[in-house]
Amino acid sequence: MKNIAQPEISDEEISLVSRTIKAKGFVEGKNARQLEKEFAEFVGTKHAICTVNGTAALHLALEGLNISPGKEIITPSFTFIASANTICFGGNVPIFCEIDPETFNIDPEKIKDLITPNTKAILPVHIFGLPSDMKAINDIAEDKDLIVIEDACQAHGARIDRKHVGTFGKVGCFSFYATKNMITGEGGMVVTDDDDLANRMRSIKNHGRGPKGGYYHYLIAYNFRLADPLAAIGLVQLRKLQKMLDQRKKNAEFIRNTIKEFDQIQVQKIAAGVTHGHYICAPVVDDKKYNVENVINKLKDKGIASRRIYSIPCHLQPTYLEGIKEWRWTKFVSYPDYSKIKLPVTERIASNHFEIPIHTGITKQELIYIQATLREIFG
Numbered sequence: 424m425k426n427i428a429q430p431e432i433s434d435e436e437i438s439l440v441s442r443t444i445k446a447k448g449f450v451e452g453k454n455a456r457q458l459e460k461e462f463a464e465f466v467g468t469k470h471a472i473c474t475v476n477g478t479a480a481l482h483l484a485l486e487g488l489n490i491s492p493g494k495e496i497i498t499p500s501f502t503f504i505a506s507a508n509t510i511c512f513g514g515n516v517p518i519f520c521e522i523d524p525e526t527f528n529i530d531p532e533k534i535k536d537l538i539t540p541n542t543k544a545i546l547p548v549h550i551f552g553l554p555s556d557m558k559a560i561n562d563i564a565e566d567k568d569l570i571v572i573e574d575a576c577q578a579h580g581a582r583i584d585r586k587h588v589g590t591f592g593k594v595g596c597f598s599f600y601a602t603k604n605m606i607t608g609e610g611g612m613v614v615t616d617d618d619d620l621a622n623r624m625r626s627i628k629n630h631g632r633g634p635k636g637g638y639y640h641y642l643i644a645y646n647f648r649l650a651d652p653l654a655a656i657g658l659v660q661l662r663k664l665q666k667m668l669d670q671r672k673k674n675a676e677f678i679r680n681t682i683k684e685f686d687q688i689q690v691q692k693i694a695a696g697v698t699h700g701h702y703i704c705a706p707v708v709d710d711k712k713y714n715v716e717n718v719i720n721k722l723k724d725k726g727i728a729s730r731r732i733y734s735i736p737c738h739l740q741p742t743y744l745e746g747i748k749e750w751r752w753t754k755f756v757s758y759p760d761y762s763k764i765k766l767p768v769t770e771r772i773a774s775n776h777f778e779i780p781i782h783t784g785i786t787k788q789e790l791i792y793i794q795a796t797l798r799e800i801f802g
């Protein structure tokens with residue numbers, strides 16, 4: 424329980440990695456192709472394109488869409504910094520939106536207030552594995568002719584009415600970082616139903632090559648390829664993903680039900696028809712009643728890993744308060760003065776959440792111990 428996250432690796436992953444290396448499969452190859460095929464089937468899209476990590480997946484999606492520099496993309500501030508930074512890579516401007524106090528996901532009503540003639544896209548993040556309100560977001564996008572790019576890096580297995588996240592927008596992006604619901608260590612995936620976009624992204628991730636490969640290059644591009652030994656890990660992980668998701672769900676529900684015993688502590692609200700991916704379980708305390716740092720320290724004293732993962736939301740990160748001033752695109756496009764942005768719900772949730780481990784390595788006995796400790800702290 425010392426680890427907040429813990430990959431579930433068995434002899435199967437080790438064996439396939441070993442066979443791959445023995446066959447000299449070091450670079451992106453047949454494991455990667457198979458992983459793409461099975462991941463596309465898992466989420467239900469026509470195309471899945473693997474990348475070297477989730478940040479590269481977002482970068483690739485945005486490069487694929489080729490949105491003009493200076494255009495604004497609306498995204499939540501309560502997320503991992505990569506959601507925002509990848510918007511900046513091609514000269515686009517992150518516009519930070521408030522979150523919903525019950526789901527901790529981007530608030531569609533607040534998106535409407537931020538749309539300007541310069542807005543080109545919405546980039547919702549399914550935070551902690553809980554799907555954003557994709558119906559409301561897609562309605563706004565349709566009405567205002569905006570592109571939707573889903574950051575599903577935390578949300579493998581998350582669904583709305585059985586439809587997997589990452590398939591609601593034009594393009595969806597996943598991470599296989601070592602803490603995620605399924606891992607390759609470092610790795611990522613982009614999914615889409617759009618043939619042209621998929622072809623463009625396949626070229627951009629491979630030095631602008633055409634489908635035949637070789638040394639003909641058609642686009643200024645990158646190397647975002649996923650090494651085959653890592654794709655091997657992903658293949659085995661994907662085949663046992665549903666089992667791991669079921670375990671995470673059981674663990675998360677046990678903790679969520681325990682938290683519901685206490686006043687003034689809140690868990691993410693899961694609407695009817697929504698399947699949470701249960702990547703992270705991070706309840707939020709009312710700071711009038713509890714000091715979250717004390718809660719985290721008490722849990723740690725009892726041997727239970729805990730942390731405030733996004734204690735500093737993106738708009739308050741040094742990146743956007745200071746770093747942006749020396750960003751190369753700042754010479755060419757105008758960024759808002761991020762220090763003036765006020766997002767009270769985001770700031771409250773960032774300040775007052777604490778993570779509890781729900782990974783598949785947690786035993787029933789450990790869950791009961793966590794429950795007893797939570798009752799001691801909050802009861």
Ligand SMILES: Cc1ncc(COP(=O)(O)O)c(C=O)c1O
Nearest residue numbers: 476477478503505506576598600
């Ligand atoms: C919401 C979100 N977006 C993007 C990323 C970036 O993924 P990676 O770490 O694989 O580059 C992560 C990874 O933690 C994430 O949680």
